[in-house]
Amino acid sequence: MDPKIVNKGDRNKIYLLIIVIAALIGTNAYLFFKDKQQNKRFVTVSTEKDKLRLEVEKIEVELDKANALNLNLNEKLIQSEKLAREKIAELKIALQKGQMTQEQLDKAYAQINELKSFVKNYNDQIIQLQKDNLFLKNSRDSLANAVKNISNKASNLEDENSNLNVKVKAASALKLQNAEIIAFRTKSSGRKVEVTKSSTAEKLSVRFNIIPNELANKAHHNIYLRVFDPAGNLIADEENRFEADGQEMQFSHSIYINYNNDESTYVIDWKNPNPFIKGIYTVILYTDGSTMGKAQIDLR
Known part of the structure; x- marks a missing residue:
């Protein structure tokens, strides 16, 4: 086959x-x-x-x-x-x-x-x-009930508005994003020279940025400084007073800034009425009745 x-x-x-x-x-x-x-x-x-x-x-x-x-x-x-x-x-x-x-x-x-x-x-x-x-509501009996209801609602609304105002104020507060302090003295020529020793320091310069906040009021804000020496003593005049965090305080210095939510850098120069001493100086900043933040510098 x-x-x-x-x-x-x-x-x-x-x-x-x-x-x-x-x-x-x-x-x-x-x-x-x-x-x-x-x-x-x-x-x-x-x-x-x-x-x-x-x-x-x-x-x-x-x-x-x-x-x-x-x-x-x-x-x-x-x-x-x-x-x-x-x-x-x-x-x-x-x-x-x-x-x-x-x-x-x-x-x-x-x-x-x-x-x-x-x-x-x-x-x-x-x-x-x-x-x-x-x-x-045009009738007498209904009017009495309406007045009572309106009074209660008005009271509740007032409480709600008060709470809302507190929340809005807290949300719109200006807070420090970063801050640093340098000490300097001014030469006869007018030029500023950064120093690190207390014996040569004349002023403190606070440089800071503010956290971006769309809710914050874009306008002039009064910034208050409270400066504490290394011993914890506040350096301020008796008549310099303001209110913040629910209490009256003394401040060392104040300036106005124009806030536009544009990440600007602000500078505040403060002259110590007393001679600087060795140690850590603390500066706390306030505005609109609340604390913004603080910064420190250690002078030798």
């Missing part, structure tokens, strides 16, 4: 192997494109979930705004709001799940549209309630 002749059984096996390989290639291609479509679908669903979360937050903010009016709501409005809050909570939980089907997304959109309609109707009723309350 001729060896070049392939028997029929072997030929069938070859055909079957070709079919199997083609099927595997087709399956892999199908799975690749399916996985690609699923990934694309997952990204789309994730984007839709982010949009839904934003819509839910907007609805919740609208409800919070209505509550901030502190109106006396009737039982029906209270229950309606309660149901809306519960639905919002359910939506938040649903949106925290890893994946959502298109059907679940559609259902969430439908629920959000219902909530939007509810919030619009709810706000309309709140506005009408405000008008009704305004009308009732």
Whole structure:
């Protein structure tokens, strides 16, 4: 028998192997494109979930705004709001799940549209309630209650404003970013010469930068210096007084600076009315009723 002749059984096996390989290639291609479509679908669903979360937050903010009016709501409005809050909570939980089907997304959109309609109707009723309350204030009995409520609200508002002012003042305060002190003397020519010995020092020069602060008032600020000698004694005149950190203090020197939140470097020169002594001098800076920071220099 001729060896070049392939028997029929072997030929069938070859055909079957070709079919199997083609099927595997087709399956892999199908799975690749399916996985690609699923990934694309997952990204789309994730984007839709982010949009839904934003819509839910907007609805919740609208409800919070209505509550901030502190109106006396009737039982029906209270229950309606309660149901809306519960639905919002359910939506938040649903949106925290890893994946959502298109059907679940559609259902969430439908629920959000219902909530939007509810919030619009709810706000309309709140506005009408405000008008009704305004009308009732014209009557004697309602006027007495209104005065009492207004008095309480005014007191609470005053406390809130007071607390807010404290926070704003603290947030807008000027603070030192860095500060250094050098001692110097002035030659007969007028040129300043830096020194390190107490015996030759005539003045201290404080150089400092302020931490950038968008909330700070861009204007003139009075800077107060309190200088302490190595023994801890404040060097200041009795009549030089200011208030900071809730108490009256004496200051050694003061100047005005023009603050523009532009990272400027400021320099304050201070002349000691007494001879300098060996040791560490401490300078503390204040402005707008609060401490900015401090710096020190050690004179030999």
